[in-house]
Amino acid sequence: MSWLDRVRNSIPFIAKRETAENLWHKCGKCGSMVFVKEWEDNLNVCPRCDHHDRIGPRRRFAQLFDSGRYQLMAEPIVAEDPLRFRDTKRYTDRLKAARAATRERDAFQNARGCIGGREAVVGVQSFAFMGGSMGAAVGAAFVVGAREALQHRCPYVVVTAAGGARMQEGILSLMQMARTAVAVSQLKDAGLPFLVILSDPTTGGVTASYAMLGDVHLAEPGALIGFAGQRVIEQTIREKLPEGFQRAEYLLEHGMVDAVVHRKDLAGTLAQLIAYLSPREREAA
Amino acid sequence: MQTYLDFEKPVAQLAERVAELRETAAEGAVNIDAEIGRLEAKADRLLRDTYRQLNAWQKTQVARHPNRPHFKHYVDALATDFVPLAGDRNFGEDRAILGGLATLNGRRVMLIGHEKGDDTASRLRHNFGMAKPEGYRKAVRLMELASRFGLPLVTIVDTAGAFPGIQAEERGQAEAVARSIETCLSLRVPFVAVVTGEGGSGGALAIAAANRVLMLEHAVYSVITPEGCASILWRTADRAPDAADAMRMTATDLEGLGVIDRIVPEPLGGAHRDHAATVRAVGEAIGAELDALCTKSGRELRDERRAKFLRMGG
Numbered sequence: 344m345s346w347l348d349r350v351r352n353s354i355p356f357i358a359k360r361e362t363a364e365n366l367w368h369k370c371g372k373c374g375s376m377v378f379v380k381e382w383e384d385n386l387n388v389c390p391r392c393d394h395h396d397r398i399g400p401r402r403r404f405a406q407l408f409d410s411g412r413y414q415l416m417a418e419p420i421v422a423e424d425p426l427r428f429r430d431t432k433r434y435t436d437r438l439k440a441a442r443a444a445t446r447e448r449d450a451f452q453n454a455r456g457c458i459g460g461r462e463a464v465v466g467v468q469s470f471a472f473m474g475g476s477m478g479a480a481v482g483a484a485f486v487v488g489a490r491e492a493l494q495h496r497c498p499y500v501v502v503t504a505a506g507g508a509r510m511q512e513g514i515l516s517l518m519q520m521a522r523t524a525v526a527v528s529q530l531k532d533a534g535l536p537f538l539v540i541l542s543d544p545t546t547g548g549v550t551a552s553y554a555m556l557g558d559v560h561l562a563e564p565g566a567l568i569g570f571a572g573q574r575v576i577e578q579t580i581r582e583k584l585p586e587g588f589q590r591a592e593y594l595l596e597h598g599m600v601d602a603v604v605h606r607k608d609l610a611g612t613l614a615q616l617i618a619y620l621s622p623r624e625r626e627a628a
Numbered sequence: 629m630q631t632y633l634d635f636e637k638p639v640a641q642l643a644e645r646v647a648e649l650r651e652t653a654a655e656g657a658v659n660i661d662a663e664i665g666r667l668e669a670k671a672d673r674l675l676r677d678t679y680r681q682l683n684a685w686q687k688t689q690v691a692r693h694p695n696r697p698h699f700k701h702y703v704d705a706l707a708t709d710f711v712p713l714a715g716d717r718n719f720g721e722d723r724a725i726l727g728g729l730a731t732l733n734g735r736r737v738m739l740i741g742h743e744k745g746d747d748t749a750s751r752l753r754h755n756f757g758m759a760k761p762e763g764y765r766k767a768v769r770l771m772e773l774a775s776r777f778g779l780p781l782v783t784i785v786d787t788a789g790a791f792p793g794i795q796a797e798e799r800g801q802a803e804a805v806a807r808s809i810e811t812c813l814s815l816r817v818p819f820v821a822v823v824t825g826e827g828g829s830g831g832a833l834a835i836a837a838a839n840r841v842l843m844l845e846h847a848v849y850s851v852i853t854p855e856g857c858a859s860i861l862w863r864t865a866d867r868a869p870d871a872a873d874a875m876r877m878t879a880t881d882l883e884g885l886g887v888i889d890r891i892v893p894e895p896l897g898g899a900h901r902d903h904a905a906t907v908r909a910v911g912e913a914i915g916a917e918l919d920a921l922c923t924k925s926g927r928e929l930r931d932e933r934r935a936k937f938l939r940m941g942g
Contacts, residue, residue, distance in 0.1 A: 422942045425885070426876050430861035479941030486938065508829075508851045510861060513875040514887050517851040518940035520830060521837045524810045525934045548851070550802035551790075551830040556810055570802035570830075571792030575856075579792050589797060597798050 370394055386606045395563045395606055397543060399445065400452040400467035403502055407465055407610050413456030416464075416491060418448045419483040426513050434511040437473065445471045449480035450505070453488035455495070459614025461621055462497040464488050468504045470544070475505030477549050478512040482519030485553060489526035489537075498536040498617050503554040507547020520552035527556045536620035540609065541568050541591065541600065559616055560600040561609070562591035568599075630901075633689045635678065639897075642671040675897040682846065684878050685869035688854055690846040691825045692788075695900040697907055698757075699726055699741035699784050702824070705907040706732050706914075707739065713770055715762075719799060722763030724755045724791070725835070727770045732782065733915050738774035740767055740835055741784025744825070758791035761804035764834050768804075768811045778926075780818040780918050783835040788853065790831030805830045812837035813934055816926030820917045822892070822910055823847045823879075824899075839933045840917045841887070843879040844910070845894040849887070850877035887940070890917070 368382045369375070372394035382389070386406055387396040398406075405411040428434040442448065450472035455464050466488040468475045475481075485501070492499035508516035530537045539557030543566035550570055554560075562568060569589035577584060587593050591603045604612050632640040646667050653660050682690065690696075703710050703726075712728040714721045727740035744757035759767075774781045790796070790805055812819065812835065821838035827849030843849060850857075854872035855865040862870065882888045892913045895902035921929065 425941070426874070428874050430871075430874060482941055510852055510857050510875070512941070513851055514849060514877065514882055515885060515941045517829060517833055518887060518937065520806075520833055521809055521813060521937040522940050524806065524837075525813050525938045528810060528814060528934070548830055551805040552809060553806070555800070555803040555806040569797050570790065570805065571797065576792045576794065576797070580794065582794075584794065588794070597800070599800050599803060 371396065388606050393564065393605070395543065395565060397470050397504065399469045399471055400447070400454075403467045404452075404454045404456070404465060406606070407500070407502075407613065408454070408456035408458060409460065409610075413454040413465075416453040416455060416487065418452065418480070419487050421479040421483050424511070425479070425515055426511070428511040428513070430511070437511065441471075441473045445469060447472050449478070449484065450475045451477075451481040451484035451488075453484060453491065455491060458500070458610065458617055461614070461617050462495055463613075463617060464492040464495070464497060464499050466499065466501040468502060468549070470504040470506075470542075473509065474507075475503075475549070476507060476509035476516070477505055477519050477523075477552075478509035478516050479519065481505075481509070482522045485519075485523045486526045489530055492530060492535055493533055496533070496535065496622055498538060498621060499530055500538045500540065500613060501553065501557075502540045502542055503545040503549055504542045505545060505547070505549040507549060517548065520548050523553040524556060527553055531558075534622050536617070538613065538616060538620075540604075540613075541594075542566050544568070546570065546572060546589075555599070558620065561602055561604045561612060562594060562600045563606060563609075564591055564603050566591040568594050631693070631695060633686070633693065635682075635686050635689070636675075639671055639675050639678065642667055642674065646671065672896070679846075679897055683869070684848070684872035684875070684881075685854060687846045687878050688826075688848050688868075688872055690898045690900070691848045693898065693900045694746065696786075696825050697899055697903045698746060698786065698825075699743040701903055702741070702784055702907055702910065703728075703730065703739065705904065706730075706911040708732075708734075710739070713773075714766070716765035716769060718765055719762045722755075722760050722766060723753055724757050724759035724787070725763040725767050727767065729779070730782075732911065735780070735915075735918060737780045737782050737918075738770055739782050739784070740770055742787040742832075742835075744786060755791060757787045758789060759787065759831060759834075760791050760793070760796045761799040761801050764790070764804035764808040767835050768808050771808075771811050771815055775815040775817050775926075778817060780820070780922065781815060781838075782914055782918075783819075783821040783838065785821055785823040785827050785832045785836045785849075786825035787828045787831045788826055789828035790834070805834045808834035809837055813937060814930060815933075816930050818918055818921035818924070818929055819933065820914055820921070822914065823849050823888070824910065828853065837933070837937060839921055839929055839936075840889045842890045842892055842910075842913055842917065843882060843888045844892050844899060844906070845879055846898055847879060848872075848877045849879075849882055850875050 373392035730739040745751035854868040857871035899906040
């Protein structure tokens with residue numbers, strides 16, 4: 344993209360030119376060129392090879408809630424850059440760049456709406472925002488979503504996507520694993536279902552906390568899901584990894600997820616699950 | 629035989645000089661006691677000065693020191709009675725995490741901890757302290773046992789991290805760690821964790837989400853190893869010292885961030901130079917923390933623990 348395109352695209356009120364780039368989407372897996380419209384109508388799944396592309400919170404909400412209608416929840420404000428972290432760049436600069444690129448505040452958003460006619464809170468992790476990494480903002484947003492579900496006595500559905508913990512927040516990012524685990528326990532204690540949809544990729548500290556604590560785990564086809572990174576494993580054991588290692592289908596085979604569900608069936612499957620697991624109205628005693 | 633770390637070279641040189649002089653003195657030629665005394669005092673001063681200002685990367689070396697006291701040293705010195713318990717009742721026995729019923733200073737507790745081993749054979753047997761899913765599932769089993777029978781839980785945390793391997797992934801390493809964290813946060817008994825060496829990421833937190841988290845003075849605790857962080861953010865593991873510094877992984881840093889509750893001082897020159905004093909200090913700190921926690925109800929203990937972690941990161 345040239346600097347001119349970048350500027351043009353960053354200004355919302357200038358209509359985007361219909362360039363080849365805007366009209367066509369090239370599948371990241373099979374390389375097929377697909378009309379963007381066709382690809383989007385197909386829920387960002389390649390109509391040729393079924394490759395499920397990564398999608399952000401807004402698109403996910405639109406796909407999961409009944410008639411694409413939902414109410415976005417405010418994101419909690421947390422202390423920014425608690426460690427004043429700097430690697431080759433300042434963490435605050437990385438945050439700024441991610442915000443400009445995604446127009447999201449951080450890597451996790453919640454919304455409330457109905458799925459199959461029943462109320463639900465849905466949280467979606469955004470891989471586009473610093474690899475979906477979990478820092479205090481993600482942890483806090485997860486807690487806010489869980490709390491909203493508690494208040495409305497409805498299920499909490501979370502779509503995961505993350506490389507892991509946000510290293511720039513050091514130990515505080517690690518602590519988000521415990522923080523989110525507490526929120527999950529509170530849902531369970533209240534008898535509310537916590538449903539997890541694992542999307543590509545979900546690894547590291549996110550997998551080792553709320554992503555694996557669901558009452559039901561669904562995974563999108565082909566999603567990479569694991570604890571350790573593949574390079575780390577190869578370096579440790581010094582052998583090649585098996586075909587399909589850490590993919591959704593592999594996790595199904597090894598008992599870690601309940602089902603691998605095509606994106607077009609996700610909303611329907613969720614509606615089914617919610618119908619079974621939603622807290623019943625207490626009969627008058 | 630003392631193993632010297634890189635930054636301890638000047639101390640090592642002095643110690644060598646003292647040893648040479650002693651040999652000369654033993655030959656009876658001249659009386660050089662005064663000279664030896666002077667050199668020893670100098671070595672002590674140097675060691676004290678060095679250890680007073682260790683940076684995060686140097687502390688990482690100390691925390692990983694092969695002669696640092698490990699789980700078994702704590703059991704041997706602190707437990708007047710110990711009944712080891714093994715197995716996850718599901719797959720196997722993982723010796724990277726050990727546990728059992730222990731009596732510490734007259735108090736019956738459940739004691740669980742990572743064990744790295746201290747020679748080649750034992751390091752292999754304990755997989756260098758890197759647990760697989762069955763290790764965490766055993767920990768869950770023992771934690772639940774403790775909670776059910778009202779036994780306070782004490783954990784000794786010292787691991788580079790949960791083991792990254794094919795079988796570990798197949799058996800659900802992530803799920804095992806997650807469940808272990810969840811269990812820590814659900815127990816209705818007093819729970820004290822002590823990070824004695826390396827607090828390596830999720831593999832450490834899995835047995836460290838406690839009411840009170842203690843840390844030895846030169847221990848480290850972080851979300852990823854400095855080498856791992858450097859190779860991702862700086863694209864070279866050579867920048868590990870910078871990563872260690874940036875991540876703020878020392879006991880003082882963590883106390884400042886409100887992640888740990890108490891620092892247990894180490895003997896001069898680090899825990900590896902005096903096991904007995906280190907273990908004693910840890911034992912006393914655990915005792916004091918348990919005294920305070922044991923006055924609370926099970927529900928209070930669980931709720932306070934949950935509230936503490938729910939606040940982390942603001």
